[in-house]
Amino acid sequence: MEVCSQLPVLPLDRPVPQHVLRRRGAISLGTSSALFGGPSPRQLCKRRGGVSYNSADQAVLYLHLLGDVKQRGPGPSEPVRGAPHSHVKVDYQRFHCHQGPVRPGARGLKSHRRRLSFQRGLKSRHLLQRPSGPQHLLDQVYNCQVKCMLDKVDSWDFDIFMFDRATNGNGLVTLTFHFFLQLGLTRLFRLDPIKLRSFLVMVQADYHQRNPYHNSLHATDVTQAMYCFLRQPKLATTLSSCDMLLALVAAVTHDLDHPGVNQGFLVRTGHHLAALYKNSSVLESHHWRCAVSLLRESGLLDHLPITDRLNLEERLGSLILATDISQQNRYLARFREHLDREDLSMADPSHRHLVLQITMKCADICNPCRVWRLSSQWSSRVTAEFFHQGDVEKKHRMAVSPLCDRLSDSTAHIQAGFIRHVVEPLFREWCRFSCTSLSHRMLAHLQTNLDRWTDPSQHPETPPLESYQPS
Numbered sequence: 054m055e056v057c058s059q060l061p062v063l064p065l066d067r068p069v070p071q072h073v074l075r076r077r078g079a080i081s082l083g084t085s086s087a088l089f090g091g092p093s094p095r096q097l098c099k100r101r102g103g104v105s106y107n108s109a110d111q112a113v114l115y116l117h118l119l120g121d122v123k124q125r126g127p128g129p130s131e132p133v134r135g136a137p138h139s140h141v142k143v144d145y146q147r148f149h150c151h152q153g154p155v156r157p158g159a160r161g162l163k164s165h166r167r168r169l170s171f172q173r174g175l176k177s178r179h180l181l182q183r184p185s186g187p188q189h190l191l192d193q194v195y196n197c198q199v200k201c202m203l204d205k206v207d208s209w210d211f212d213i214f215m216f217d218r219a220t221n222g223n224g225l226v227t228l229t230f231h232f233f234l235q236l237g238l239t240r241l242f243r244l245d246p247i248k249l250r251s252f253l254v255m256v257q258a259d260y261h262q263r264n265p266y267h268n269s270l271h272a273t274d275v276t277q278a279m280y281c282f283l284r285q286p287k288l289a290t291t292l293s294s295c296d297m298l299l300a301l302v303a304a305v306t307h308d309l310d311h312p313g314v315n316q317g318f319l320v321r322t323g324h325h326l327a328a329l330y331k332n333s334s335v336l337e338s339h340h341w342r343c344a345v346s347l348l349r350e351s352g353l354l355d356h357l358p359i360t361d362r363l364n365l366e367e368r369l370g371s372l373i374l375a376t377d378i379s380q381q382n383r384y385l386a387r388f389r390e391h392l393d394r395e396d397l398s399m400a401d402p403s404h405r406h407l408v409l410q411i412t413m414k415c416a417d418i419c420n421p422c423r424v425w426r427l428s429s430q431w432s433s434r435v436t437a438e439f440f441h442q443g444d445v446e447k448k449h450r451m452a453v454s455p456l457c458d459r460l461s462d463s464t465a466h467i468q469a470g471f472i473r474h475v476v477e478p479l480f481r482e483w484c485r486f487s488c489t490s491l492s493h494r495m496l497a498h499l500q501t502n503l504d505r506w507t508d509p510s511q512h513p514e515t516p517p518l519e520s521y522q523p524s
């Protein structure tokens with residue numbers, strides 16, 4: 054294979070000048086196109102890179118890519134150039150590109166357009182644009198990267214941040230669609246793949262990308278954790294396919310339309326949702342109703358009998374409501390009692406449902422059980438969201454909520470408390486129930502992370518006080 058090996062390496066940490074690209078046959082990767090649902094309008098990443106190719110033989114590309122280096126829009130989640138894991142590393146690798154460009158089917162596009170609401174339609178216009186031009190070539194490269202990553206998606210160390218960059222912010226759609234296929238749910242429930250994709254695109258769009266923590270990446274992470282749990286022997290051999298379907302839908306939708314502030318804030322500001330749900334599980338009730346609304350709008354389950362659909366919706370509600378952290382002790386006490394009495398029977402549907410609720414809770418707050426490299430990123434994100442709420446409260450002269458004051462709280466302090474009082478008690482019981490190498494590994498990570506947060510020499514200092522500037 055003849056390759057343009059004489060081409061010098063292009064300076065890829067800067068946009069490559071157009072005249073250089075034209076002359077050298079290299080391609081600059083601007084905004085990539087819609088391979089995995091296209092660039093998310095609210096999380097549009099710029100990928101840059103260079104491609105050397107020989108026009109006589111287009112079966113081989115030589116690539117030098119820099120991953121997503123810039124994300125439009127403000128917010129603490131913006132990746133920092135040069136930060137660890139900010140690159141999708143593909144250095145001068147060979148890719149055999151035998152397949153033609155992948156395009157979303159025309160039918161799929163039409164059905165999205167027809168079903169989306171006015172507002173969502175506006176948001177998704179970019180999402181559904183057809184790709185054109187040479188960007189396709191690099192999208193295929195990212196496709197290869199994504200395929201490689203999906204092979205290891207059941208690993209507890211799966212790097213969801215990198216996956217989200219590789220899918221250009223469409224991790225939720227790509228990953229969940231893959232899980233449905235892997236678990237055979239699409240076939241078993243005769244789900245229309247177009248409707249499934251349409252549903253997932255709408256779910257992803259209804260997460261607020263500006264939230265540092267409660268955004269679609271968190272939902273993707275929770276869904277990946279749920280998939281890992283569903284594959285554990287105790288669950289894999291006893292859950293029904295209906296349980297599995299519910300578990301995945303609950304994981305992917307459990308924080309839909311989260312506003313980035315907590316229930317206390319909504320109650321104290323007299324938000325209409327607080328009144329609607331009588332100040333009780335306000336956010337969780339809203340996430341559930343949003344999920345039901347998107348399920349109905351997508352028509353994903355329309356072919357099932359109405360009684361089955363209503364039953365699924367009810368059970369979905371009880372899984373999402375279980376993520377209300379203020380109710381943790383209630384669920385945990387019931388679970389613990391069963392474990393103490395050793396009478397948990399997975400043949401009993403009500404017991405199975407309780408186990409699913411606990412599984413959902415574990416998936417929701419498992420971030421401190423991840424390896425430090427991933428876990429610490431979640432800690433920064435959740436703290437950024439808490440502190441942002443505190444800033445808003447100060448601005449409006451409200452009392453600052455617990456853990457939300459950047460002047461007196463710190464990430465390390467918040468993490469240590471959360472791990473000791475919330476995560477550890479839950480995962481201890483989970484480990485008693487599941488008793489697999491994964492559950493022991495999660496506890497080991499939890500301990501390591503706690504040690505790091507409680508040892509000031511092992512984690513970065515909290516931001517200096519002068520960085521806080523009330524607006």
Ligand SMILES: Nc1ncnc2c1ncn2[C@@H]1O[C@@H]2COP(=O)(O)O[C@H]2[C@H]1O
Binds near residue numbers: 376377435
């Ligand atoms: N790493 C973390 N540190 C502190 N709190 C967390 C962390 N992860 C999750 N949480 C909290 O756990 C809550 C679970 O329910 P919510 O998603 O409503 O809001 C979540 C956060 O308030």
